[in-house]
Amino acid sequence: MTAFSAILxxxxxxxxxSRADLLISLAFFVIVGCLFPFGVGAEPNQLRAIGPGVLWxxxxxxxxxxxxxxxxxxxxDGTLEQMLLSPDPTVLWILxxxxxxxxxxxxxxxxITPLMAMMFDLEGGAIRVLTIxxxxxTPILSLIGAVGAALTLGLRGGGALLALLVLPLFVPVLIFGxxxxxxxxxGTGASAHMLLLGGGVLGALALxxxxxxxxxxxxxx
Amino acid sequence: xxxSESRFNxxxxxxxxxxxxxxxKLAPIFAAIAVVLxxxxxxxxxxxxxxxxxxGEVYRIIFIHVPAAWMSMFVFLVMAFWSAVGLxxxxxxxxxxxxALAPTGAMFCFVALxxxxxxxxxxxxxxxxxxxxxxSQLLLLFLYLGYMALVAAIDDPRRRDKAGAILCLxxxxxxxxxxxxxxxxxxxxxxxxxxxxxxxxxxSIMLSGMLVMALAAWxxxxxxxLYRVRVLILERERHADWVRGELARLGEAS
Amino acid sequence: MIWDSWxxxxxxxxxxxxxxxxxxxxxxxxxxxLIMLRTRRVSSTRKLNRLMRAGHGRKLPEVQGS
Numbered sequence: 334m335t336a337f338s339a340i341l342x343x344x345x346x347x348x349x350x351s352r353a354d355l356l357i358s359l360a361f362f363v364i365v366g367c368l369f370p371f372g373v374g375a376e377p378n379q380l381r382a383i384g385p386g387v388l389w390x391x392x393x394x395x396x397x398x399x400x401x402x403x404x405x406x407x408x409x410d411g412t413l414e415q416m417l418l419s420p421d422p423t424v425l426w427i428l429x430x431x432x433x434x435x436x437x438x439x440x441x442x443x444x445i446t447p448l449m450a451m452m453f454d455l456e457g458g459a460i461r462v463l464t465i466x467x468x469x470x471t472p473i474l475s476l477i478g479a480v481g482a483a484l485t486l487g488l489r490g491g492g493a494l495l496a497l498l499v500l501p502l503f504v505p506v507l508i509f510g511x512x513x514x515x516x517x518x519x520g521t522g523a524s525a526h527m528l529l530l531g532g533g534v535l536g537a538l539a540l541x542x543x544x545x546x547x548x549x550x551x552x553x554x
Numbered sequence: 555x556x557x558s559e560s561r562f563n564x565x566x567x568x569x570x571x572x573x574x575x576x577x578x579k580l581a582p583i584f585a586a587i588a589v590v591l592x593x594x595x596x597x598x599x600x601x602x603x604x605x606x607x608x609x610g611e612v613y614r615i616i617f618i619h620v621p622a623a624w625m626s627m628f629v630f631l632v633m634a635f636w637s638a639v640g641l642x643x644x645x646x647x648x649x650x651x652x653x654a655l656a657p658t659g660a661m662f663c664f665v666a667l668x669x670x671x672x673x674x675x676x677x678x679x680x681x682x683x684x685x686x687x688x689x690s691q692l693l694l695l696f697l698y699l700g701y702m703a704l705v706a707a708i709d710d711p712r713r714r715d716k717a718g719a720i721l722c723l724x725x726x727x728x729x730x731x732x733x734x735x736x737x738x739x740x741x742x743x744x745x746x747x748x749x750x751x752x753x754x755x756x757x758s759i760m761l762s763g764m765l766v767m768a769l770a771a772w773x774x775x776x777x778x779x780l781y782r783v784r785v786l787i788l789e790r791e792r793h794a795d796w797v798r799g800e801l802a803r804l805g806e807a808s
Numbered sequence: 809m810i811w812d813s814w815x816x817x818x819x820x821x822x823x824x825x826x827x828x829x830x831x832x833x834x835x836x837x838x839x840x841x842l843i844m845l846r847t848r849r850v851s852s853t854r855k856l857n858r859l860m861r862a863g864h865g866r867k868l869p870e871v872q873g874s
Contacts, residue, residue, distance in 0.1 A: 501696040505735035551716040611821035669830040
């Protein structure tokens with residue numbers, strides 16, 4: 334457990350030192366969200382209808398933007414190899430790094446989501462459901478994305494390749510995440526969507542660190 | 555006795571050098587089977603199968619659409635199988651098999667989408683509907699493209715094999731999740747306005763034409779994958795002595 | 809024979825463009841795949857042969873004549 338908290342603290346500290354990067358992905362989220370009314374028109378009913386989906390897609394892209402940094406620095410300075418050689422369980426420190434990624438990219442995004450949702454004319458209840466769905470769903474994005482980041486480590490065209498690998502896998506999260514708000518608004522309740530997202534988190538927690546560890550070993554050997 | 559012998563054979567042919575000539579012998583046989591079956595299937599499809607009572611003649615697209623859709627899904631499963639074998643047993647040949655299958659699977663995936671669009675236009679009035687099956691087929695195409703892009707981007711052969719295998723397994727785990735989530739999403743958004751269920755009772759002659767075409771697609775896939783894996787083996791084992799001899803022979807032939 | 813004439817066959821009851829569009833593109837893709845496969849075999853054989861001759865020509869007497 335000490336390895337877990339040490340890595341977590343280290344990554345949080347590193348993220349704080351390069352907080353400009355974090356602000357960039359947050360600004361990206363805001364700007365992508367703001368582009369849609371210009372594209373589809375600012376009719377309130379339409380904005381309400383597309384709002385949850387747009388904010389989910391923006392969150393997904395913003396998560397993707399920061400993913401390639403997850404292992405890149407440690408790979409370049411050789412820390413990654415040291416960590417792979419260390420006796421601590423690989424899965425554990427991968428989880429610590431993913432948690433740090435989630436805390437530094439998704440949590441700021443969650444804080445700003447209610448503001449963005451208001452720009453799409455969503456009401457209190459819908460905003461709450463949207464924020465909760467993002468809170469439950471974004472860990473899956475970080476977990477799956479970590480596998481993609483590990484596989485594309487140090488490759489030419491890594492960023493675009495990562496997007497190609499990972500985005501199709503994000504589709505179920507997007508469906509249940511954005512769908513939860515629609516379900517809430519239509520009166521059927523969002524609990525089924527939340528439970529499925531929660532199940533997705535558990536499944537991703539169980540499988541993706543293992544795949545990620547294998548991918549990191551391959552990419553560094 | 556016989557089991558130990560067959561096990562010996564299996565491991566023997568897991569070596570690229572042993573598999574290369576076998577693939578060379580089998581590939582033309584499967585190619586011939588594919589041609590014969592395709593001709594037979596098209597004959598049944600166009601000259602034996604009657605006009606469909608509901609859809610008219612346009613249903614004849616089924617003879618490539620359904621086999622292509624089956625094949626694209628099945629090829630991904632086979633790639634996942636070879637990837638798992640490659641990771642578990644550390645054999646070079648299994649990763650090469652997965653890589654040899656990918657382009658053909660992607661081709662069939664695209665064929666299924668294309669023919670689906672051309673079939674959809676006269677029957678539902680739209681080239682594309684966001685139906686569960688079409689949408690998951692599209693995502694499957696993206697998975698194929700991702701796999702091929704990753705494999706193409708890695709120069710080191712060992713890393714290429716293993717990274718491709720991991721991605722393939724991750725994709726295979728996700729395919730059912732994608733399918734069911736898309737299906738769920740589809741029922742919520744579209745209701746029953748577009749029903750893709752085929753006519754409940756398909757004439758047996760139509761069914762047999764479709765099955766013959768499906769077998770032809772199988773034989774084609776096996777043949778092309780064997781031809782492709784031969785090239786991959788040559789590229790991979792270029793430093794082995796037997797490859798040099800083979801290359802010299804091929805160089806003289808061409 | 810279920811078709812009255814070849815014209816009716818190509819017509820496909822009015823859905824000719826859809827049926828032949830499907831079969832045509834499938835044929836083109838299969839032919840393209842086969843051509844690409846052949847091109848790859850020929851080019852990689854040629855490339856590997858060139859590499860071999862450049863690096864280890866002496867080891868391969870058969871290649872010297874060609």
